[in-house]
Amino acid sequence: MELVIGGCFQGKLAYAEQELARRGILAGTEEIIEGVQIRVALEEGRTVRILNHLHLWVRDRMEAGREAELMPGLETLLLKYPDLWIVCDEVGYGVVPVEKTERAYREMVGRLLCFLAQKAEHVVRIVGGMPMTIK
Amino acid sequence: MLYLLTGGCGSGKSEYAETLVCRLAGRDGIGIRLYLATMESDSREAMERIARHRRLRQGKGFVTVESPCGFRERRLLSACCGEHPEDTIVLLECMSNLLANLMFSDGMDGEAAEEEILAGIKEARSRYRHIVVVTNEIFSDGSRYTGEMEAYCSALGEVNRALAAAADVFCEVVYSIPVFLKGEEACRF
Numbered sequence: 001m002e003l004v005i006g007g008c009f010q011g012k013l014a015y016a017e018q019e020l021a022r023r024g025i026l027a028g029t030e031e032i033i034e035g036v037q038i039r040v041a042l043e044e045g046r047t048v049r050i051l052n053h054l055h056l057w058v059r060d061r062m063e064a065g066r067e068a069e070l071m072p073g074l075e076t077l078l079l080k081y082p083d084l085w086i087v088c089d090e091v092g093y094g095v096v097p098v099e100k101t102e103r104a105y106r107e108m109v110g111r112l113l114c115f116l117a118q119k120a121e122h123v124v125r126i127v128g129g130m131p132m133t134i135k
Numbered sequence: 136m137l138y139l140l141t142g143g144c145g146s147g148k149s150e151y152a153e154t155l156v157c158r159l160a161g162r163d164g165i166g167i168r169l170y171l172a173t174m175e176s177d178s179r180e181a182m183e184r185i186a187r188h189r190r191l192r193q194g195k196g197f198v199t200v201e202s203p204c205g206f207r208e209r210r211l212l213s214a215c216c217g218e219h220p221e222d223t224i225v226l227l228e229c230m231s232n233l234l235a236n237l238m239f240s241d242g243m244d245g246e247a248a249e250e251e252i253l254a255g256i257k258e259a260r261s262r263y264r265h266i267v268v269v270t271n272e273i274f275s276d277g278s279r280y281t282g283e284m285e286a287y288c289s290a291l292g293e294v295n296r297a298l299a300a301a302a303d304v305f306c307e308v309v310y311s312i313p314v315f316l317k318g319e320e321a322c323r324f
Contacts, residue, residue, distance in 0.1 A: 005310065007275065092144030094276020095288065100180065103144075110145015113310035123312055134312050 003116050004087045006126035012087045013052050034073045049081050054088035055109050138267040139302040147311035152269050156226050158324045159265050167216045167223040170197040173232040205233045206255030220262045230270035245290030270295050
């Protein structure tokens, strides 16, 4: 699994797609798995999936009161697709919000990313479109 | 040595800090690990956070000192490490709470709070073997703050910059991955 993180509008998805294209794998269709919209990139005989906007999935699930599904959902996805690319905004870099749900959301995104970063083959942080491999 | 660790919310910086203290203690054969807890348990949520941190620290050999004003209670800290401050590592967790306590509970202005914090760390540095300070990245939410919130953010920014300049090691923990800005060689074990 590959993890791509960074602020919003930094070119994270573009980086993932460029990297895959460089390896001859081109982004194609989209599908919904475990309630997540996933981009499917295809190569002859090989399919690679990109889970874009992990943080939005977290927000949707938490707003629906279904946060207990997040970690098991991620684990299922990783078992099914060990070469998954995951793209996520860094959302915990601001003043602690006044609303409790907002605090819980940031905390949850952080904890999930810690879990994923430990499992990932590489962790790449994108700033201004430039990749910095931190793992 | 002075170690400054920063990171966003939920980045795993506390866990990294505790692991760092344990490794330093093992490498240098240091006996006493003081944990300066700055968070005040004034709400259910704060109590839950404190409980979670206690669970994470369990079995790592820390003596916890409730210390909302950081190094101000010098006698209390001295009592904890007895005659052997040079055989002590102090972990201060965390700077954003300490500053908030000084500014909002104690009513100090940003400049005075900053001065007290930096003087406290300077003094502690001459006394203890290692000091590990955890701080917080709160500066990138794109919002505009006014009044006391702006003063707080500005003071924390100043404190972080002064400590980073003075520290032997400065590291951002990014979702459990340490990214060193300074002094990485001191954290190789």
